[in-house]
Amino acid sequence: MDQLNLRHLYYFWMISREGTIARASEVLDLAPQTLSGQLATFETALGGMLFERERRRLHLTDLGRTVLGYADEIFALTSELNDVVRLAPAERPLSLSAGVSASIHKLIAYNLLQPAMKLKRPVHLNCLTGNTEDLILRLKRKELDVVLTDWVPQEEDQRGFAVHSLAGSAISLFASPGLAEPLMDGFPESLNGAPMLATTADAPYFKNLMHWFSVNGVKPEIVARVDDSALVKVFGSQGLGVFAAPTAIRGEVCRQYRVEEIASIDDVNEALFAFTRSKHPAHDGVRAICENSVWFGSE
CATH class of the missing domain: 1.10.10.10 (Winged helix-like DNA-binding domain superfamily/Winged helix DNA-binding domain)
Incomplete structure (x- = not known):
């Protein structure tokens, strides 16, 4: 040859x-x-x-x-x-197509996208939510510039895209004031039999949380399963049950949904990642997201 x-x-x-x-x-x-x-x-x-x-x-x-x-x-x-x-001249608006896993909390997704939106160059954002596997296919087909997710496939299934680690946070439990206050005393045993709102999305942090409950002998009662992180918070704000969210955004969660933090669990973490088509993205917006993670830890 x-x-x-x-x-x-x-x-x-x-x-x-x-x-x-x-x-x-x-x-x-x-x-x-x-x-x-x-x-x-x-x-x-x-x-x-x-x-x-x-x-x-x-x-x-x-x-x-x-x-x-x-x-x-x-x-x-x-x-x-x-x-x-193919990048447009600097004076033109930059088009950015981002895929966001449905299991990522919307406040977190907003914070992760902020570096791209703060570029001096105008950015036109097209944001799509879905499951990570479908978003990866869209990324490979160049329908998306970046995918934000909390789940990484096995190494042998990572062909065709690069993985960038962004940030991580402990997980906190929240509930409406009337439900949260009695659960603060004697935590975590106080959660035995307590109503719990679960996510049906494939969120690693929630699986880790359920494992933590099991290890600590805690058995909350799952009263609803919801595949939208924002809707889970709305249900929680109405007193329907306890829900989990990253400690890093607890201040905004409490303010926006008028709930109270029951406790932060350092042993349960959420890690966030960006998938791109190459290790060194040429897209200014994608590069800003990968290089300028804007949240970490607790407030």
Whole structure:
């Protein structure tokens, strides 16, 4: 092979990311037969198989893993270059498309996005909420510039995007004044049988909180499961149950929802991350988010 065919390499890269030729063909807008033929041509040029076929799934061979490592670096760099040359002149508004995991508290998401909104250059923000896995797919397809989340997939599933650690906070429990005050005495045993508002979103902090309850022999009663962090707070403000939120925003939570903090639990933490298409984002707004986290710890 005298010259590497970058188009064939790109097709291989997309197939490895999507897991099947059928899914990759949808993303690339190519017929599966065409894509399969291009892959076969690339394998012939390389002199070896890149995938092993097992039922409907494709698994990388040793050669495939080696080629994929180089492909990840090559297309990360080309993505950076593409972002740089496509950025509008400084005098024009900067478009920023951000995905926010539904499990992140809205006040936290607002604070994390603030560095981008405070740039000297005008920023037009398009914000989309959803589950992290769907947002990652949108990021890979360049529909989003950044994803803010509290959940990180396994290392082997992190191909095609970079992970940036932003901040962390202990978790506090809140309730309306009438419910909170009697629960402050004798905490955490006071929570036995207390009404608890749970999140149905895949929030790691809530799983850690439930584990902490179990370790400490505490059994609150789950009275509602809600997949929206703001709606959980509204229910809590109406006295329907205890809810959890990051200690870092307890002042704003108490002011906005007129609730009281029962206690802060240092052993239960929420960590926040930003996913970008490259390790060194060219987008000014994305870079500001990754480099200027604006909250940490407690107030």
